[in-house]
Amino acid sequence: MTIVTVDLVIVGAGPAGMACALDAARAGLDVLVLDENPLPGGQIYRNVGRSPLPDAALLGNDYTDGARLVARFGEARLRYWSDTLVWQITRALEISYTRRSGTAASGQIRAKAVVIANGAYERPCPVPGWTLPGVMGVGAAQTLLKSSAVLPDGPVVLAGSGPLMYLFAWQLIQANRAPAAILDTTPSRNYWRALAQLPGALRTPAYLAKGRRLLNAIRRSGIPHIRQVTRFSVEGDGRAESVQYTAKGRTSKIPASVVLLHQGVVPNVQLTRSIGCEHRWDEAQLCWHPRTDAWGETTVPNLFVAGDGGGIHGAIAAQAAGALSALGVAHRLGALRRESRDERAAPLRRQLDRHRAVRPFLDTLYRPADAFRRPADATIVCRCEEVSAGEIRAMARLGCTGPNQSKSFSRCGMGPCQGRLCGLTVAELLAEAHAKPVAEVGYYRIRPPIKPVSLGDLAESHVPDLNAAQPTEFVPK
Template sequence: MTEPASEPWDAVVVGAGPAGLAASTLLAEHGTRVLLLDEQPEPGGQIYRGIERAAAGGTRARILGADYMHGASLVARFRASSVTYRAETSLWHATPELALFASHRGATDRLHASQLILATGAMERAVPVPGWTLPGVVTAGALQILIKGSTLAPDQPVVLAGSGPLFYLLATQCLAAGVPIAALLDTAEPRHMVSAAGALPRALAGAGPSYLRKGFALMAQLRRARIPTFRAVRDLEIVGDDRVKGVRFKSRGKEHQLAASLVALHEGVIPGQNATRLLGCNHVWDVHQFAFRPMLDAWGLTSNPAIHVAGDAGGIVGARAAEHQGRLAALDALIRLGRIDSATRDRHAAVERRALSAHLAVRPLLDRAYPPPADISTPAHDVIVCRCETVTAGEVRDLARQGLGPNQIKAALRCGMGPCQGRLCGTTVTQIVAEARGSAPEGGDYYSIRAPLKPVSIGEISTLG
């Protein structure tokens, strides 16, 4: 549905994952005119993808488990609300004054909002290792999309390489879906596990023990399945000419080579930052998560007083924490819209903050235990970092050593100018520049982001009035 530009929305929420669903539902329940935009055909985001087609006790429920099925109640409450929901819609431009341009089914609408909540989630961290651009290499998230979206599964053995909680979760989901797993290559370093022990007392508070039990249960399930597992993996290389033929790596000091035609990589997720960059929001380098995130207050408010960020787009927190952050952002937006007073906001927020704190208790332990390997943060000289423009780490490093920053390197090498607009290479280029400079990344050490955020055709733009 197209809304006249003269009738601004009270609030526009972007992203129909847990944070966006919770935020938009709460806003609507307080009588606001709220619009939810999402690129996918169904609500749920990546974590709850296909949830409305997942029957209790059905195939999806069996494969994906109780945490996935929690999304059903979240979506049901959303469906019962008065939220105007526009699926298959891409926000491709936005201004700090909250003029929004969204493409929907071949046409572009110009929208206006008094408040904007970005719940655009995270993206998988790029894993630039030798051979990662070969056909047959996918992200772990791509496999998960197949399983969640259509319960499809590869029929050829897959090598899973990476680390972190989502790595083990995906491996068990692959098992349940019947995906043959040739091997698990765990890149987590034992020394990080030791250093993470200092965060264990906090992780034993709140919901932390339940997360730890789930993690140990996943590992036990994989051990029972007798999947070949290599630990402390380093120097990973994907071998092949026109497509994947195998993997080479070191594990505990020994060199190994395995035949493989399908390799899935995963080294955690990072906030999607292009929208907040375009809107001029201030950002900070998160030294624990090795990624940029927007600077937010306790309500998710950015440096722009009309823009909130909730969920993994503001820093990696997980699905259940994202849900509570979405409601906190909505409560603050409601007071800015004059729908509630501060006492009401704070009373409702107290409940959300207790739940949020419980779900965040385990986060410091996970961040310390699973940092990204150094060889993907600052790859070897001949490894491609910008897939779109085929730019190597060496080319970036040579210019960084001359004192050039990400935007100057972008102009010189075209890295970050392809269809992904720097989403894949941006964080890696930032870290190469910081390495050359000898200091940690700063908030401005990233590409300048310009519209369109997502590919849009001239025909779609021409539909603007």
């Protein structure tokens, strides 16, 4: 069959994807945005145009400020397909997708350039009991709040480290559902190490002021904020009932029917790995991300990455990165002269540098402790195939040298998540066992489809009629 070609396909409609689409459309490119979600906004601005909450202000100014970007995106002359799962991109930039709503169908489309703006996901936090019902990530709980106005019932305990954990604690307080406790696993030494990065962070004092406001609000609420937690486990008969933790050498227990875990976020590299882009290990952020140039172009020609999928820097930096990628694509496709590209890029680069300046401070302060990255032997690491940390260490003793080889020793990483929930932990465990850097140990080889796709979806694949396809309509409040 003949595959329809468009100038630019953008995967993801978060801050980076929307900013990229706006600037690319402004340059005169034919733009198609494919997004898994029902509305644009990504995770940070999820449902900002149609929030189910009686008062979306409880989510904070950062959330409501996103309405302006979403409104501009809705008014732009571009195609936006919501509820669309991209499950393969080839090196020839042929995109395979499945639409779940509207004219539900699967198909293929070719692009002259692709920008992947699929953001990040929560770093797995394998602790004893994390597979029990009632245990989930802080980000997952926040998604339920933003998308469905669902708040956790019963005693809620937040456990982990990082800005998102404090933000969600504050949001729960605003919703009159204050958590029973916060178990803070930030190592005390991190505070001293982060001081060296403070001068750079002062370039964007708003970030520091926001963090101080959140912590002050948590303190005023009277919520127990237990610091220097070195280990914890979730206990219960068939579901979460309590959390046992050790802090400052003392072990205690607290009732909890909902336990929300968080150890930061990491780039979503499933697509870029499946395409064959080169990746590098970032020791500061303890994650992999694709190698890119100043415009976000990867080692695969005309394939770009924008936003947190290329390294964690936050929503404002993601918008600047998305706009820069749009300029890079427009120049590459002949729609923008080099001089115009560079002139427009200059203020964006200053904005990007300014908002990235705080990251070394945050990365150092909230660097996850070793115990939560390389858990004890009895802890399940691969949830899909129920492989424990002890089994992975045993594989290393038998000669397993890396995550990809671990598939031959067990089925670790071969479940539906394709390693999203275990890949980083497996790599760190094997690196520790062999006394090697994680960069040498490597990662899973990701193959398409990157998410489960039915045989029916494959059989019904067709060539879309782009002339008949209209942008999905949404009306911001």
